[in-house]
Amino acid sequence: MYISARERQILEILLKSTDETTVKDLADKIGVSGRTIHRDLKNVEDILEEYSLSLQKKSGVGVQITGDPNKIRELELYLFNLSHTEYTPDERQTIILCELLETNEPVKLLGLANDLNVTIATVSTDLTKLEERLQTFGLALIRRRGYGVEIEGAEGAKRRAMSNLISEYLDESEILSLTRENIQKRSTQQIHTISERLMGLVEKKKLVIVEEIVNSIVQELPYSMADSAYIGLVVHLALAVERIQKGEGIIINPAYLEDQKVTKEYRFAEKIVAQLEQVFTIHIPEAEVAYITMHLKGAKLRHDNEYLNEETGLEVAIKTKKLIENVGRLVGMDLSTNRSLFEGLVVHLKPAIYRMKQKMGISNPLLDKIKRDYADLFAIVKQAAAEVFQQYFYVPDEETGYLVMHFGAAIMGNRELVNFRTLVVCSSGIGTSKMLATRLQKEFPELKHIQNVSVMEFKKMNKDHYQLVLSTIPIPEYEANYIVVNPFLNKDEIEKIRSFINEFKIVNGSEKQLPVTFNVNVSKKSATILIEEMDHILDYAGTISTILKGFEVNDISGDKTTEEVLIQACQRLFKEQKINDVEAVVQKVLERENLGGIGIPETGMALFHARSPHVVQPSFDITVLQEPIKVVGMDENEMDMKFLVLLLSPSNISENALEVLSFLSSLLIESEKNIAVFQSEDYGRIAGLLTARLDQFFNEKLKELRSV
Numbered sequence: 001m002y003i004s005a006r007e008r009q010i011l012e013i014l015l016k017s018t019d020e021t022t023v024k025d026l027a028d029k030i031g032v033s034g035r036t037i038h039r040d041l042k043n044v045e046d047i048l049e050e051y052s053l054s055l056q057k058k059s060g061v062g063v064q065i066t067g068d069p070n071k072i073r074e075l076e077l078y079l080f081n082l083s084h085t086e087y088t089p090d091e092r093q094t095i096i097l098c099e100l101l102e103t104n105e106p107v108k109l110l111g112l113a114n115d116l117n118v119t120i121a122t123v124s125t126d127l128t129k130l131e132e133r134l135q136t137f138g139l140a141l142i143r144r145r146g147y148g149v150e151i152e153g154a155e156g157a158k159r160r161a162m163s164n165l166i167s168e169y170l171d172e173s174e175i176l177s178l179t180r181e182n183i184q185k186r187s188t189q190q191i192h193t194i195s196e197r198l199m200g201l202v203e204k205k206k207l208v209i210v211e212e213i214v215n216s217i218v219q220e221l222p223y224s225m226a227d228s229a230y231i232g233l234v235v236h237l238a239l240a241v242e243r244i245q246k247g248e249g250i251i252i253n254p255a256y257l258e259d260q261k262v263t264k265e266y267r268f269a270e271k272i273v274a275q276l277e278q279v280f281t282i283h284i285p286e287a288e289v290a291y292i293t294m295h296l297k298g299a300k301l302r303h304d305n306e307y308l309n310e311e312t313g314l315e316v317a318i319k320t321k322k323l324i325e326n327v328g329r330l331v332g333m334d335l336s337t338n339r340s341l342f343e344g345l346v347v348h349l350k351p352a353i354y355r356m357k358q359k360m361g362i363s364n365p366l367l368d369k370i371k372r373d374y375a376d377l378f379a380i381v382k383q384a385a386a387e388v389f390q391q392y393f394y395v396p397d398e399e400t401g402y403l404v405m406h407f408g409a410a411i412m413g414n415r416e417l418v419n420f421r422t423l424v425v426c427s428s429g430i431g432t433s434k435m436l437a438t439r440l441q442k443e444f445p446e447l448k449h450i451q452n453v454s455v456m457e458f459k460k461m462n463k464d465h466y467q468l469v470l471s472t473i474p475i476p477e478y479e480a481n482y483i484v485v486n487p488f489l490n491k492d493e494i495e496k497i498r499s500f501i502n503e504f505k506i507v508n509g510s511e512k513q514l515p516v517t518f519n520v521n522v523s524k525k526s527a528t529i530l531i532e533e534m535d536h537i538l539d540y541a542g543t544i545s546t547i548l549k550g551f552e553v554n555d556i557s558g559d560k561t562t563e564e565v566l567i568q569a570c571q572r573l574f575k576e577q578k579i580n581d582v583e584a585v586v587q588k589v590l591e592r593e594n595l596g597g598i599g600i601p602e603t604g605m606a607l608f609h610a611r612s613p614h615v616v617q618p619s620f621d622i623t624v625l626q627e628p629i630k631v632v633g634m635d636e637n638e639m640d641m642k643f644l645v646l647l648l649s650p651s652n653i654s655e656n657a658l659e660v661l662s663f664l665s666s667l668l669i670e671s672e673k674n675i676a677v678f679q680s681e682d683y684g685r686i687a688g689l690l691t692a693r694l695d696q697f698f699n700e701k702l703k704e705l706r707s708v
Contacts, residue, residue, distance in 0.1 A: 249285060604639075664690075
């Protein structure tokens with residue numbers, strides 16, 4: 001039985017779900033249209049039929065696999081052991097990226113194509129998509145015919161890419177509990193290839209050993225670490241050990257190294273390194289110790305009242321205030337008085353700014369949902385963050401996603417969370433739990449459904465009905481997520497609960513729920529359209545600038561022929577590197593003259609113009625003749641030429657630049673006033689006219705382009 005990659009994805013999503021799943025949810029998760037899902041569901045039904053299972057469809061509710069649990073398990077095992085391998089584009093690109101990061105030499109496209117069971121053209125398309133992804137890490141993809149493909153960049157950047165890959169495909173629980181051999185929530189191919197490739201970047205055994213070492217050391221830290229930061233440190237260290245064993249080391253600025261040595265984090269980094277050296281029998285250089293120090297500093301979680309005591313604290317507070325003002329302006333709301341938003345952002349931005357300055361990167365598992373469900377708000381926060389931070393560093397989408405969570409939750413306000421139930425656990429179910437519930441209602445007025453229970457009661461309950469579980473004591477044999485708190489709630493605990501609620505609001509909400517009218521000054525254009533628009537503007541501006549910079553009025557004396565005047569003018573342009581072959585350009589201009597009259601009737605001007613591959617830059621100038629030359633006018637009558645106007649253009653000039661030159665020639669006869677100015681022999685007057693009219697032309701073009 002053949003099962004395509006998309007059908008496999010649909011089956012896996014439906015098998016994992018205990019409730020109905022809508023076609024829209026399936027489409028969103030897989031990244032295709034609803035129509036495509038409807039078409040694939042017909043094949044899915046055929047597959048289910050072979051296992052005596054059926055696809056139950058409820059109008060307006062969704063679809064669900066029904067049937068004998070043993071048959072469902074049989075299908076799961078079949079999917080798990082699929083021998084035919086077909087990858088989704090994301091899976092293919094991840095496998096290719098792992099292969100390129102692991103190897104230090106070029107990889108042949110044919111080899112990748114054979115491994116993935118696709119054509120070389122498909123691999124080439126995947127590589128094109130990977131290029132943009134690699135650029136975010138400061139890496140480049142080198143592709144040469146007959147040579148192969150390889151990743152080029154600093155070791156630190158490669159490690160960031162590896163760390164990002166691991167955190168993207170393996171969740172925190174998977175990394176911290178690697179005793180499970182089978183990685184859940186992943187497709188069969190990912191179990192057999194994606195995870196194996198990732199574990200090729202760093203062995204499971206190394207992760208387990210490193211985690212034990214880190215866990216013992218971080219207990220001594222004078223501050224707490226977020227789970228994501230802790231995982232990031234473990235993955236980084238395991239990667240560092242793996243890369244050092246392969247002879248790949250970090251290079252670090254000596255001055256930066258000396259700065260790190262005086263910090264308290266460096267001493268903890270030294271402790272970690274000492275144990276790693278002992279366990280793995282390797283030498284870890286000082287540069288690596290400084291790199292670990294950087295991770296420890298980036299992982300700090302400060303108490304709210306500490307941020308102003310730090311040297312950079314005021315800077316963070318100022319930038320936070322500016323960010324809130326910018327987002328508020330763009331969404332049309334005053335967010336400046338929201339103290340909770342300000343404090344939450346300060347706590348988040350302190351380590352985030354450090355991470356971004358050091359280009360450390362961070363994983364955001366909610367990024368795709370945030371981009372999809374909060375597209376407008378994401379664009380607004382991205383724009384606002386760029387205005388505040390871009391002169392200092394680039395703000396990656398992962399960090400922007402976390403900022404959107406803060407702003408989204410703040411905009412939603414303290415509205416009651418529908419169907420959000422909180423369970424408070426303590427040893428007896430009375431006293432401390434009631435005290436905690438009261439404190440919760442004060443800090444989080446949106447929490448309306450709070451229930452207090454004892455540990456014994458908790459063991460008998462169906463925990464699935466509760467979204468947030470808080471406990472004043474550790475809960476024995478309870479593996480799901482819960483937060484241990486003090487009955488009075490300290491600031492760290494409040495921040496943890498606030499982060500959890502913010503995440504819940506984002507995950508279970510959408511932009512439609514936000515009471516915001518987005519300002520029209522937020523661009524709805526795609527990046528492609530804006531880039532095209534900017535290219536047009538650049539074309540117009542560049543051509544106008546070149547013309548004005550090069551414009552000259554020159555005199556020539558004596559009895560000269562047209563060819564001699566042209567040669568003299570072109571020799572001057574050759575010296576200025578505006579043309580590269582005098583004879584060829586003069587010949588081209590004369591050829592154009594032979595095609596028809598070039599004299600402007602009722603004036604003393606003649607316009608000589610041509611396009612040639614030997615013209616390097618557009619040019620426009622006027623030569624004043626002391627002795628007039630007889631030429632044929634555009635009305636086919638002979639006339640005296642007193643002013644030779646030369647307009648030259650490269651052969652491969654853009655349509656926009658050509659439009660500028662066409663406008664320029666039309667100026668010569670636009671009005672009697674213009675004709676008088678161009679024949680005045682006065683450089684100042686002519687240049688003034690050109691400047692004024694080209695400025696007007698540019699502004700009109702700008703309005704046309706920006707109004708589209």
